[in-house]
Structures are given as structure tokens and as C-alpha cells.
Amino acid sequence: MTHNWDLVERLLHEAQNCAGKPFAPRQYAQDLADEQGLAATADLDHLRAQATRYEARLLENGFIEPRPESEGGNGENFVLTGRGTQLLSMLDSSIPGSEHPREVLDEAGEAAFTPEVFERLATKATRGETARR
Secondary structure (H helix, E strand, O other): OOOOHHHHHHHHHHHHOOOOOOOOHHHHHHHHHHHOOOOOOOOHHHHHHHHHHHHHHHHHOOOEEEOOHHHOOOOOOEEEOHHHHHHHHHHOOOOOOOHHHHHHHHHOHHHHHOHHHHHHHHHHHHHHHHHHO
16 A cells, blocks of 8 residues: 655645644645646545545644644644654655655555554664665
């Protein structure tokens, strides 16, 4: 099973930057499809639903948490946890070599989002990145 890591990366970036506004995963999926030139060919309903499922998994497994009011929280937005920050740094598409951590995460399938499995995979992905340098 492979995940749409570009979409997960977008969701994490938006959670990081959504102070004072509601988190809108379905819109972020649409925006990503537009930016990647996929809007005409992609199943947008599937992509939007996938974004909603990712939001739930990220929240359930401690990658994001409700944003405190003192940081612009409105009950409808999030902040990254330490685990979320670590996942975002692994997925960062602006860094050369970001494919390796994505491959490592895909090896675990759905379990990649469980805290215990993620911690083990993050260590493995980091070791792989260090060895490549």
C-alpha cells in the first residue's frame, strides 16, 4: 500500500499554518490537484475523501492536535505535535532525497500512522538518509 505523501505533506503544512482559520482538508486536496495539474484527470471526490481520512488518522495518532486559543485556535484548526513535525521533515519534498523516507513509510502500509510503527520507521528512514550523505 502506498500513501499519497504529497497530500499528507500538504495537510501537515496547512495544520502548521492555519492559525485563526478553519482547517479545510478537502480544499487542500483540491488545491494540490490544481497545482499538480491533476484537477482534470484525478478523481477529486476520492482525493477529497482521502484528505479527510488522513486528517482523522493524523489526529487520532498524535501527529496533530487542536490548536490552543492562545495560538489562534478556533476549535476547527490544529498544530503539529513533535511526531507531526518529524513526519513533515521526513516528507519535505523540497529536500533532495525525500523519496527514501516515503518508501520506508510505504513499507508499513496503513500501520505507518501508528505511533509505535512510525517511531521505528522514522529511525530507519533517518539512518538511511545519514548513510546516503
